Amino acid sequence: MLKLGIIGTNWITGQFIAAAEETQQYTLTAVYSRHEDTARKFAEDNHHPEVALFTDLNKFWASSAFDTVYIASPNSLHGPQAVAAIKAGKNVIVEKPMVASTSQLHQLTDALAAHPDAFLFEAARHLYEPNFAMVRDFARQREISGATLVYMKYSSRYDAYLAGKEPNVFTTRFAGGALMDLGVYVVYAALDWFGVPQHAQYVPSMLASGVDGSGCLHLDYADFGVNLIFGKTTQSYLPSEIYSGKQTLVLDAPESITSIKLRGGADDRELAGPQDDNPMVREASFFAKAIATNDTQARDKQFALAKQVHELMISVRMAAGIHFPADDE
């Protein structure tokens, strides 16, 4: 049984704890927050009033109250906290995006090299869903002619941004913006399904705060092109599509695939299976099993993909002129 500590006390942390406990491989034992009241309330709300509470990160890392940490702080803190966790000998599950800059990626890679026994996973939950795997099989078995992947949602925080506030996800300080927050899902899907492109180009629509509100990321492969469309300032109802000659696989946003249909042929039955109630159970289960069985091969394979995702995201972001304070660390 993994003893789980968490950083970040928003809804996604609650969802991960529920998923982790559903696998029966984890139990919540430690909560970090900058404010003790927040930590206590979070522990109580998540049915664990007994856990150790921390307001000091150094004491948190030094504690033996937990062996595995789930990090869901603001984006710009993911990388440094993951590095600290590795150095403290913890297993690490870090939310997407796991790093916000080249230097963060290097520091994380260096920390892992120095701690070859450490387990680190980026919580790219959609990779572990059966419907995602079904699309992967299609993409890898068919000759692909292109794809259009869309994930564009009006963010509940955008109203606050428009009202003059500075929600983390719309600031460069916390490495926010459309690419970092939603784009990461479709970049993951594209690289998992089609591999690393020969060339990539990001054309963002910028907000005054310096982050991208939406954008189109074009991936150029040897024989086809893939358009990734994502944004946090508008609400899209577009499905996604993968093209194979005259046929088209139509699915919904890759972050949560509920429908898969092959059009342009004789048979356009629904191919998707039902989704899990909690979409984080599969990843939690995968991570726990890899840790329990010391499956370094699974770990390294997932990290190699994560590294490709972030190398691409950092490179297209910087080429598009989007700059984070994390780039100067």
Place this chain on the structure above:
Amino acid sequence: MLKLGIIGTNWITGQFIAAAEETQQYTLTAVYSRHEDTARKFAEDNHHPEVALFTDLNKFWASSAFDTVYIASPNSLHGPQAVAAIKAGKNVIVEKPMVASTSQLHQLTDALAAHPDAFLFEAARHLYEPNFAMVRDFARQREISGATLVYMKYSSRYDAYLAGKEPNVFTTRFAGGALMDLGVYVVYAALDWFGVPQHAQYVPSMLASGVDGSGCLHLDYADFGVNLIFGKTTQSYLPSEIYSGKQTLVLDAPESITSIKLRGGADDRELAGPQDDNPMVREASFFAKAIATNDTQARDKQFALAKQVHELMISVRMAAGIHFPADDE
């Protein structure tokens, strides 16, 4: 009654003749083809065996058998033939794209300046459809937050291209490719609905023949971005979308709008009206009325938009490294 001569003997010419005659403002009187047999068969197939047939372009232009020409030759010939028609004193209806290069655009503009009485229209038929006008009203009355416009169809000629043949629409020689053939519809829609963007960038997926098989054209406006997605090598079922705050107008491809729904509000009724059986009747009627009433204002307004469309298309195409022989004329 306008006396109609035609260049180009493919299906679209037949469709235009049917539309023109349905308006009762035109009658077919002359057919040009490089081959007399083709011209004769086309005249017969279109119920006008009596019309004058031409195989020599100079004789065609010099003839008084017609006063109005509809040009539907390969793309690279549209501009030069339109110029010749103006110089011959004809009214001109030229298929999209009306020019294939900067020099063709300049020559056309110069010819019009030298013949201020001449009437020239680019046959951007979708502009004249009531459903297109309904979307225009929405786009101009609402505060716009962005749009995704899609027109991506597997071309029947692509099979021939893949088999090693050289269909005109897949050659640089005839100024083919996705932008020129399908992109022009969505560029027209974007410029009509949102105006001229501050910046535009085209990211194509290239074919070995040197034309773009598909691509994503991003238009950057002061407060929002528009993604235009089009292609001739894959089949998309994606609708198009225009964003306005939390609401989204969902429509089908702007070249032929059969459905318009406003989502994200209380009422998502179908807003589109029925389409005409022949989608070219409205434009044929508009052109005939403008010519009959000497409406130079309508003519100049449409040409100003056409010029914006082609200035943008030429500029993004050249920036993307797509080169036509027409660029060197």
